[in-house]
Every structure is written in structure tokens, then in C-alpha cells.
Amino acid sequence: MDGLFTNTQADRSPRKSVEWYTPAWIFEELGIDFDLDPSSPHDAETAVPAEVKYTVFDDGLSKPWFGRVWLNPPYGRDTPQWIRRMVDHGCGIALVFSRTDAAWFQEAMTACAAILFMKGRVQFTPGRENQHKRSRCGAGTAMLAFGQGCADALQKMSSRGTYIDRRTNGIAP
Numbered sequence: 001m002d003g004l005f006t007n008t009q010a011d012r013s014p015r016k017s018v019e020w021y022t023p024a025w026i027f028e029e030l031g032i033d034f035d036l037d038p039s040s041p042h043d044a045e046t047a048v049p050a051e052v053k054y055t056v057f058d059d060g061l062s063k064p065w066f067g068r069v070w071l072n073p074p075y076g077r078d079t080p081q082w083i084r085r086m087v088d089h090g091c092g093i094a095l096v097f098s099r100t101d102a103a104w105f106q107e108a109m110t111a112c113a114a115i116l117f118m119k120g121r122v123q124f125t126p127g128r129e130n131q132h133k134r135s136r137c138g139a140g141t142a143m144l145a146f147g148q149g150c151a152d153a154l155q156k157m158s159s160r161g162t163y164i165d166r167r168t169n170g171i172a173p
Contacts, residue, residue, distance in 0.1 A: 021046045022072050022095060023123065029160070032153045034092065035067025039074060039082065048072075065089045068150065072096075080104035087111040091147040093154060098140035105142075109166075112144040114151035118161040 024047035033049045038060030040046065040053035048070050054060035061081055069092030073082035079096070083104045086094050090111075098117055099105045109115060118141040145154040148167075155163060 022048060026095070026122075026157075029157045030093070030153045031156060032068065032149070034070040036065060036092075037070045038063065038065060038085075039071065061085060068092050068147075080107075083108050086144075086146060089146070091150065093146070093150050094144045096142055096144065098142040108144050112146050112151075113148060113165075113167050114145040114154050115164045115166065116143040116145075116154050116157055116161050117164075118142065 021041065027047055027049050033051070035051050037046075037048045037050035037053045040048065040050070040055050040060075042055035042057055050070055051067075054063055061078075065085065069086065069089055071082060071086050071092055071094040073079055073094070073096065075097060080103070083094065083096065084107065086092060087108055094108065096105070096108075100109075121139075122141045143154055143157070145151040151165065151167065155165065157163070
């Protein structure tokens with residue numbers, strides 16, 4: 001979900017989740033709105049500027065995707081399914097761990113229009129269960145843009161890391 005990390009993949013109960021939400025500054029810098037967030041938290045409002053939000057109870061993988069999609073998928077065994085769905089949809093931005101060795105990440109890098117490998121670690125906004133914990137994620141973050149407009153929006157954040165425009169095979173300074 002937008003920053004939802006499940007404790008175990010066998011237990012999909014929302015009350016067993018550890019939630020970390022995408023910080024608002026990311027959306028402010030992108031400067032675009034989204035039509036759909038297919039993996040939104042069920043019990044909290046987030047900074048995601050999406051008109052429609054599917055929660056775990058909606059099962060965003062089985063619902064129709066439309067328009068420009070924001071995807072911060074549940075991390076774990078199901079990540080490849082979410083990323084494959086974004087690749088097939090072809091319009092949106094995905095925020096994921098930078099797992100360049102994973103088959104799903106390789107597939108996404110091949111299909112996307114642009115990639116931003118973020119400098120440092122993103123400090124996510126803690127959910128209710130994590131108010132007392134540090135919110136810096138445990139791995140590097142990459143943002144993958146699918147479609148021209150999303151790549152253009154992602155380029156606005158190029159000072160935040162290494163931006164690669166796959167449309168021109170160029171790396172922004």
C-alpha cells in the first residue's frame with residue numbers, strides 16, 4: 001500500500017501491517033495529480049494526490065487501472081505482480097526499493113520511460129502503528145516513470161538523485 005510493508009506474506013490482515021506513507025514533498029516536486037492509487041492505506045489519508053484510491057479491501061491488483069497511476073506497492077513477494085501491472089498499464093510513476101538485481105526491477109527498467117535513483121534514504125511518514133519509530137526506509141529508493149508526461153514530471157526531481165531518461169538514453173547531470 002502506499003508504503004505498506006506486511007509482516008508476513010501469509011497474513012494479509014491490515015492490522016498486522018507496518019505502514020509508512022510517501023512524504024508530501026515528493027508529490028509537491030512532481031507537480032502532477034494522479035487518477036488512481038491502487039494500493040492506498042485503508043485507515044489513513046495520505047498525501048497522494050489521486051482521485052480514486054483502492055485499499056487492501058478493494059484488491060487493487062484485480063480492479064481496473066485507468067489514467068495516470070501512482071504506485072507505492074506492498075513490498076515483498078507480491079511486488080513483481082504490482083510492477084508487472086504497472087508495466088502493462090504504461091502510464092504512471094512507481095516508487096520502489098532500488099533492487100536492480102531483481103527480475104521485476106529489470107523488467108520495469110526495460111519498460112519505463114525514465115528512472116530516478118534517489119540519493120540517500122527517503123524518510124517516509126509513519127503510520128499510526130509507527131509513530132514512535134524512525135521512518136527512514138531500509139534500502140535505496142527508485143522512482144520509475146511510465147509515459148511521456150510522467151517522465152517529464154520525474155525529471156523535475158532530477159536534483160534528488162541520478163535521473164536516467166530512457167527515451168534518449170541520457171543521464172541528467
